[in-house]
Amino acid sequence: MEAVDAGVARLVTTDPARIVAGVERLLDVPAEHEAMSLGANPFGDGRASKLIVHDLLNVRRPKHPTDGIASVNLSNTEMHTRPAPPPIPQPAH
Numbered sequence: 001m002e003a004v005d006a007g008v009a010r011l012v013t014t015d016p017a018r019i020v021a022g023v024e025r026l027l028d029v030p031a032e033h034e035a036m037s038l039g040a041n042p043f044g045d046g047r048a049s050k051l052i053v054h055d056l057l058n059v060r061r062p063k064h065p066t067d068g069i070a071s072v073n074l075s076n077t078e079m080h081t082r083p084a085p086p087p088i089p090q091p092a093h
Helices: 002-006 016-028 030-037 048-057
Strands: 070-073 078-081
Touching: 016 030
Parallel strands: none
Antiparallel strands: 070 078
């Protein structure tokens, strides 16, 4: 319903005649098509997968779950950290 609420889709039921009529209206009435074309896409801009791949290729993966994370020794309140691992080489593009 997000697309219908945003004005970029219309609910026409599963009746084939109503589906055809809805498509024909969009194709034959420029104002109808323009009104639906100008709405914002409620599902994003279509770039999510590229951004996810970029982030995954550029993340530093620790060898140990606590690498690079500060911790506190509660027995004597001594702070220490494990050194972060070196950066992972990036694949050639």
